[in-house]
Amino acid sequence: MGYRVYLSDVSYFSGKLECALRTKRVAYERVPVSSDTLLKEVLPNTGWMKVPAVRRDDGLWLYDSTPLLRWLDAEHPQRSLIPQDPYRAFLSTLVEDYCDEWQWRPAMFWRWAWPDNARYLGSRLGEELSRGTIHPAAGMALYFRKRQQRIFLRGDGVRASNFDAIAALYPQALAWLEALLETRRYLLGDRPSLVDIAWCGPMLRHYAQDPRPAALMAAQAPRVWAWVSRVWNAGSEHWSDAELGDFSDSAWDGLFADIGAAYLPYLHDNAAAVAAGQKRFCGTYGGIDYPDLPAVCYRARCLATLQRDFEALPPDVRQRIGQRLGAGITGLLQRRSAASLAPIDTAIAQPRTVTAAQRLRYYFSGTPWDSE
Ligand SMILES: N[C@@H](CCC(=O)N[C@@H](CS)C(=O)NCC(=O)O)C(=O)O
Numbered sequence: 001m002g003y004r005v006y007l008s009d010v011s012y013f014s015g016k017l018e019c020a021l022r023t024k025r026v027a028y029e030r031v032p033v034s035s036d037t038l039l040k041e042v043l044p045n046t047g048w049m050k051v052p053a054v055r056r057d058d059g060l061w062l063y064d065s066t067p068l069l070r071w072l073d074a075e076h077p078q079r080s081l082i083p084q085d086p087y088r089a090f091l092s093t094l095v096e097d098y099c100d101e102w103q104w105r106p107a108m109f110w111r112w113a114w115p116d117n118a119r120y121l122g123s124r125l126g127e128e129l130s131r132g133t134i135h136p137a138a139g140m141a142l143y144f145r146k147r148q149q150r151i152f153l154r155g156d157g158v159r160a161s162n163f164d165a166i167a168a169l170y171p172q173a174l175a176w177l178e179a180l181l182e183t184r185r186y187l188l189g190d191r192p193s194l195v196d197i198a199w200c201g202p203m204l205r206h207y208a209q210d211p212r213p214a215a216l217m218a219a220q221a222p223r224v225w226a227w228v229s230r231v232w233n234a235g236s237e238h239w240s241d242a243e244l245g246d247f248s249d250s251a252w253d254g255l256f257a258d259i260g261a262a263y264l265p266y267l268h269d270n271a272a273a274v275a276a277g278q279k280r281f282c283g284t285y286g287g288i289d290y291p292d293l294p295a296v297c298y299r300a301r302c303l304a305t306l307q308r309d310f311e312a313l314p315p316d317v318r319q320r321i322g323q324r325l326g327a328g329i330t331g332l333l334q335r336r337s338a339a340s341l342a343p344i345d346t347a348i349a350q351p352r353t354v355t356a357a358q359r360l361r362y363y364f365s366g367t368p369w370d371s372e
Pocket of ligand 1: 011012013014049050051052063064065066100366367
């Protein structure tokens with residue numbers, strides 16, 4: 001059965017999903033979205049005005065790259081991306097969640113914080129989203145540049161006081177990946193797996209393809225530069241049967257330390273804010289002060305999912321993870337979340353009725369960050 005993938009050529013999560021489909025050699029038709037297709041096809045069929053979204057020939061709609069990758073590996077077991085053993089699978093899932101949710105801010109920052117890059121990306125988005133609609137591309141470009149800066153910079157805790165520290169998160173990520181790639185072709189060895197696909201979220205569409213961060217990648221991290229193309233082209237390679245690495249390399253230490261010092265504490269504070277019905281909260285994560293962050297329900301569900309998955313592991317696997325990550329991280333994985341939201345379990349979308357009022361609101365203001 002065939003797939004149509006609704007996507008954007010500049011989108012973080014569309015790039016992530018395309019890397020997975022290409023690596024697994026699952027054929028699909030690319031459907032670049034416009035504001036009209038988002039509103040008339042993607043929204044009523046998934047409940048989100050977000051990409052990527054997938055329509056199978058029989059009318060089944062799938063969305064949200066994280067459960068979608070699990071669905072794909074189950075549906076198309078060839079060239080599986082998710083490691084088979086529970087130890088590697090859990091650590092890969094943790095890295096994926098971190099890439100999706102905690103690498104998002106620096107990736108948005110590098111895209112929208114400097115006027116030159118922001119103007120270029122604004123015009124690409126404007127061109128893409130206005131195609132076939134009545135909207136002028138230039139107007140759409142300006143609208144999206146301002147909207148993304150409002151929601152994902154100022155609205156996501158970026159200030160003059162933490163500007164340099166947030167900017168430094170990208171070169172830090174490059175240094176981590178560069179060290180891993182010094183001795184291997186993919187992040188866990190000789191073939192791609194979930195962690196490569198996850199890092200391609202920020203690395204492909206934002207860092208390797210936006211002019212400003214791409215120049216830095218080519219200059220400072222040529223191995224990462226080559227690896228991004230390697231993952232994109234992985235479908236043309238024969239699959240290696242070599243065992244995947246077990247995350248024991250100390251080159252993973254910096255990333256795991258950031259998960260413990262910044263990401264998991266943030267997820268707990270976010271869940272507490274969601275539980276308390278707060279719209280905004282502040283905190284210091286990984287040594288960076290963030291004055292005014294949105295409480296994001298979806299991320300409270302990410303914490304619930306990680307905690308549920310960790311809890312379900314056999315005790316010896318939990319113990320091995322504890323030995324690798326340290327008691328601080330496993331403590332955070334076990335500490336009760338303040339919110340009791342459902343884990344993220346399915347990629348299968350339920351069609352929903354979109355009221356005229358919602359349609360109008362979305363039309364003028366776009367999807368809210370945390371739409372249900
Ligand atoms: N958790 C979702 C996130 C999807 C997402 O946020 N997509 C962005 C593009 S990368 C989007 O469509 N945003 C729409 C908007 O901001 O209005 C996934 O993994 O697929």
